[in-house]
Amino acid sequence: MLTSAHLKYESQKLAMNYFRVAIVLFGAQLLMGLIAAIQFLYPGFLFELFDFSVARMVHINALVVWMLFAMIGSVYYMIPDETGEEAVAIGLGKLAFWVLTAAVTVVVLVYIFIQVGSASETTIWFINEGREYLEAPRWADIGIVVVVLIFYWNVFATYMKGRRTGIMTVMVANLFALAGLYLCGMFFTDNISMDQYWWWWVIHLWVEATWEVFVGTLAAYALIKILGAKREIVEMWLWIEVLMLFGSGILGLGHHYFWIGTPEYWWEIGALFSALEPVPLVAMFVHVLYDWGKEQGHCEAKGNAHAINNTPAMAWIAANAFGNFLGAGIWGFFHTLPQVNIYTHGTQFTAAHGHLAFFGAYATILIGMMYLAVQGAYGVKTMKMTFKTKMSLFLIIFGVLGMTVALTIAGYEQVLVERADLGGGWDAFFIAQELPWYVQAQAWRLVMGLVTFAGFVYLAWDLLTIGKVTATEEAAEGMAAQAA
Amino acid sequence: MEPVIYMPQIASDQFLGIFVVATLVLVFGVGFAAAITLSKMGFISRRWQLVGYIFWILQAYSLYDLAVRIQSSPFTTKVLLVAMVAYLFAPHLYFYLIDESEKRYESANDGQL
Numbered sequence: 001m002l003t004s005a006h007l008k009y010e011s012q013k014l015a016m017n018y019f020r021v022a023i024v025l026f027g028a029q030l031l032m033g034l035i036a037a038i039q040f041l042y043p044g045f046l047f048e049l050f051d052f053s054v055a056r057m058v059h060i061n062a063l064v065v066w067m068l069f070a071m072i073g074s075v076y077y078m079i080p081d082e083t084g085e086e087a088v089a090i091g092l093g094k095l096a097f098w099v100l101t102a103a104v105t106v107v108v109l110v111y112i113f114i115q116v117g118s119a120s121e122t123t124i125w126f127i128n129e130g131r132e133y134l135e136a137p138r139w140a141d142i143g144i145v146v147v148v149l150i151f152y153w154n155v156f157a158t159y160m161k162g163r164r165t166g167i168m169t170v171m172v173a174n175l176f177a178l179a180g181l182y183l184c185g186m187f188f189t190d191n192i193s194m195d196q197y198w199w200w201w202v203i204h205l206w207v208e209a210t211w212e213v214f215v216g217t218l219a220a221y222a223l224i225k226i227l228g229a230k231r232e233i234v235e236m237w238l239w240i241e242v243l244m245l246f247g248s249g250i251l252g253l254g255h256h257y258f259w260i261g262t263p264e265y266w267w268e269i270g271a272l273f274s275a276l277e278p279v280p281l282v283a284m285f286v287h288v289l290y291d292w293g294k295e296q297g298h299c300e301a302k303g304n305a306h307a308i309n310n311t312p313a314m315a316w317i318a319a320n321a322f323g324n325f326l327g328a329g330i331w332g333f334f335h336t337l338p339q340v341n342i343y344t345h346g347t348q349f350t351a352a353h354g355h356l357a358f359f360g361a362y363a364t365i366l367i368g369m370m371y372l373a374v375q376g377a378y379g380v381k382t383m384k385m386t387f388k389t390k391m392s393l394f395l396i397i398f399g400v401l402g403m404t405v406a407l408t409i410a411g412y413e414q415v416l417v418e419r420a421d422l423g424g425g426w427d428a429f430f431i432a433q434e435l436p437w438y439v440q441a442q443a444w445r446l447v448m449g450l451v452t453f454a455g456f457v458y459l460a461w462d463l464l465t466i467g468k469v470t471a472t473e474e475a476a477e478g479m480a481a482q483a484a
Numbered sequence: 485m486e487p488v489i490y491m492p493q494i495a496s497d498q499f500l501g502i503f504v505v506a507t508l509v510l511v512f513g514v515g516f517a518a519a520i521t522l523s524k525m526g527f528i529s530r531r532w533q534l535v536g537y538i539f540w541i542l543q544a545y546s547l548y549d550l551a552v553r554i555q556s557s558p559f560t561t562k563v564l565l566v567a568m569v570a571y572l573f574a575p576h577l578y579f580y581l582i583d584e585s586e587k588r589y590e591s592a593n594d595g596q597l
Contacts, residue, residue, distance in 0.1 A: 232589040339554035
């Protein structure tokens with residue numbers, strides 16, 4: 001991760017910069033999560049210095065931003081591979097990277113040190129817009145739009161200039177929707193229902209439509225790159241996944257419109273389309289394993305040991321296939337139907353689903369892409385797992401699964417006590433949070449959060465060292481083969 | 485005017501069953517897809533497809549049971565079961581498309597970059 005020496009294209013060198021910032025923000029996200037987790041157990045911790053509301057805000061905003069950095073990095077990395085061309089406006093692209101990084105740094109520092117402002121336009125412009133996940137102040141919002149326009153120009157114009165593969169076609173169309181949807185979170189209305197209505201257009205249509213299609217596109221690219229899977233087959237799968245993801249995901253938006261004051265027909269629409277949302281996740285799961293098995297079979301038939309040329313990346317992509325299904329699929333389906341959601345809405349069930357879905361569906365594949373980029377940056381032919389790779393995989397997956405189970409138990413207790421028994425009132429909210437099931441579950445969540453953080457340390461350490469170690473080993477093997 | 489509440493009342497002891505059955509819907513669904521996929525790929529014998537169909541029957545029953553437990557309207561229950569019938573054909577449609585693609589691109593070079 002420390003060098004880009006073997007990369008031929010400036011676009012891919014720029015991708016490495018994006019990945020470096022992404023991994024730093026990932027660490028910041030986890031630290032903020034740990035602070036928030038401690039505050040669940042000890043509400044006095046950092047009280048009036050760094051309140052839970054602020055820690056949680058930085059935690060979820062850092063999550064979104066590190067993922068966007070890694071996504072932009074992934075696209076810059078794949079552009080030359082897919083189109084056969086250097087990004088057309090690479091100079092602008094580099095400028096946009098530094099502008100975005102500087103803006104994000106300023107915004108994070110404002111979140112941490114200024115935190116809140118008066119109920120005025122000034123606060124919206126310079127401190128915090130007050131929209132969950134999209135708290136960036138308006139100046140940064142506009143800056144993000146400009147940076148994304150530059151990024152999108154690079155993607156679109158390079159695509160038009162070079163080879164137009166199916167993967168890039170999906171990517172170009174999907175990024176247009178992804179970038180355009182951000183605009184829905186940039187204006188305010190006087191009506192809270194309307195405000196929430198548009199806000200969900202960003203959040204839901206990102207994470208359950210455009211981001212999922214993005215993941216499908218990355219997985220398709222990675223399968224060709226890592227396994228040598230046949231492009232025609234991979235792209236056919238991708239088109240089917242796109243159809244199913246958009247087919248279920250767009251109107252699946254209805255499950256966020258159950259209780260915000262929108263018309264009642266959203267109950268039926270949300271329920272039906274949400275119920276279909278796991279289907280493409282099964283398809284993606286099957287697709288990855290199918291290609292892996294098929295290419296492995298081809299390799300063995302030719303007498304080769306195995307098909308994978310980057311084991312860490314493949315492990316994270318396999319984790320993505322399973323984690324996406326588990327976190328977004330099972331934990332989402334748990335509580336997506338309105339009859340159940342009326343009891344689970346806003347409990348720790350949502351937090352359990354959020355943690356496993358974001359990790360399983362997005363963090364995993366973006367980490368996989370980082371390993372792919374490191375392989376290219378160090379000019380390594382075959383990258384194998386190190387002890388640190390295995391430790392990071394095990395600790396992060398075990399930690400996030402542990403957090404999810406703990407939060408599910410806390411949410412289940414809330415559903416029974418706060419909602420079903422006590423009717424969901426103000427007192428019920430506090431009574432449910434003082435019972436042992438809830439408190440002990442939160443304690444376990446903190447423990448598992450620490451396990452996850454330990455895994456992150458291994459991950460960062462591995463990303464910094466694996467390229468150099470593997471390149472040195474390969475060079476030594478090459479020299480030994482020459483000497484023989 | 486008294487507001488009308490359409491949402492069902494669910495008893496406390498019903499929730500665990502609802503969450504378990506909802507999970508089983510997806511677990512059996514993956515079991516069905518896995519059995520069909522692995523047998524089509526030749527990792528397991530074709531007889532295992534029968535096990536896949538048993539998974540599908542269990543999945544369909546679990547979804548029906550879930551719809552009953554959460555007091556879905558008859559229309560929603562019907563739509564969910566129609567979706568289940570569509571899901572029965574989904575893996576076969578996949579592999580039909582894959583087989584056709586393989587035939588079509590047999591002579592094409594591998595997609596190595």
